[in-house]
Amino acid sequence: MDHAATTPLSGRQLHLIHGDYSAVVASVGASLRELRYGGRDLIRSYDADEIRPNYRGAILAPWPNRVVDGAYSFGDATHVLSLTEPERGHALHGLLAWEDWETADQSDSSVRLRTTVAPQEGYPFRLTVEVTYTLDDAGLTTTVTALNAGPDAAPYGVAPHPYLVAGDGLVNEWTLTIPADTVLEVTEDRLIPTGLAAVSGDFDFRTPRRVNDTFLDHAFTGVTYDDDVATVSVTGPDGHGAAVSFGGGCPWVQVHTADLPKDPAGSRRGLAVEPMTCPPDAFNSGTDLVTLQPGAEHTVSWRIHSI
Numbered sequence: 001m002d003h004a005a006t007t008p009l010s011g012r013q014l015h016l017i018h019g020d021y022s023a024v025v026a027s028v029g030a031s032l033r034e035l036r037y038g039g040r041d042l043i044r045s046y047d048a049d050e051i052r053p054n055y056r057g058a059i060l061a062p063w064p065n066r067v068v069d070g071a072y073s074f075g076d077a078t079h080v081l082s083l084t085e086p087e088r089g090h091a092l093h094g095l096l097a098w099e100d101w102e103t104a105d106q107s108d109s110s111v112r113l114r115t116t117v118a119p120q121e122g123y124p125f126r127l128t129v130e131v132t133y134t135l136d137d138a139g140l141t142t143t144v145t146a147l148n149a150g151p152d153a154a155p156y157g158v159a160p161h162p163y164l165v166a167g168d169g170l171v172n173e174w175t176l177t178i179p180a181d182t183v184l185e186v187t188e189d190r191l192i193p194t195g196l197a198a199v200s201g202d203f204d205f206r207t208p209r210r211v212n213d214t215f216l217d218h219a220f221t222g223v224t225y226d227d228d229v230a231t232v233s234v235t236g237p238d239g240h241g242a243a244v245s246f247g248g249g250c251p252w253v254q255v256h257t258a259d260l261p262k263d264p265a266g267s268r269r270g271l272a273v274e275p276m277t278c279p280p281d282a283f284n285s286g287t288d289l290v291t292l293q294p295g296a297e298h299t300v301s302w303r304i305h306s307i
């Protein structure tokens with residue numbers, strides 16, 4: 001077999017360009033693999049012929065973050081999901097991160113991908129999910145639409161998983177802004193939500209400041225929207241960086257400093273910024289959980305751009 005003719009491990013490579021922006025979407029997970037502005041990286045990328053590490057750039061649906069213990073009740077039934085985060089004992093980041101999405105259509109600056117959540121053990125609901133990536137002068141806009149194609153109401157949530165970068169250094173050297181008043185506190189070992197608290201100390205990034213050695217793997221809410229848009233940004237010492245902007249359809253944002261104890265050389269070299277329609281473990285708490293009725297659609301979008 002001609003190796004050059006085989007599909008890369010990360011799937012088909014879908015290239016987009018508009019002005020100074022360029023992007024590459026990998027079909028496995030409908031993942032944003034590369035995003036650049038003027039040749040400068042805005043996200044931490046990975047090789048085309050590499051299994052995507054750490055959910056970089058994947059679409060997280062039909063739930064973002066964790067379902068604690070992989071178990072939840074919805075309607076009159078209790079469901080048990082596969083534990084895809086075995087070290088903590090949770091079901092992590094939905095069911096579509098390893099699906100090879102089909103390409104519905106593509107132009108020079110836009111691509112639309114589609115896949116189906118098939119009814120299965122733990123999630124007996126059928127969803128059709130489409131994601132559209134579009135480059136324009138303002139950056140890369142991602143729009144996700146989910147349609148309940150089954151006969152029963154279904155629980156639903158969605159988020160992206162980009163790792164922003166502001167240069168080649170560590171997160172410690174970058175200045176972070178999170179316009180949010182509230183943080184969801186979690187247990188240290190399993191990151192199980194325990195309650196909301198006003199941001200203070202290490203969690204208060206309402207005024208831009210350096211990350212230094214702060215550890216974050218937390219969901220923020222109480223977001224401040226300016227003209228219906230909130231922006232989480234990270235900038236390097238030279239003042240350049242990247243940002244994610246989102247509207248009220250994402251009342252939560254997870255921020256993670258990419259601490260990787262098993263990979264010290266790769267640790268803290270990107271900042272995960274994940275606008276979310278619902279918080280961690282929403283399948284159990286019900287907080288901001290979308291209930292998709294049969295035939296109903298849900299659409300939400302966000303934008304990654306240069307600073």
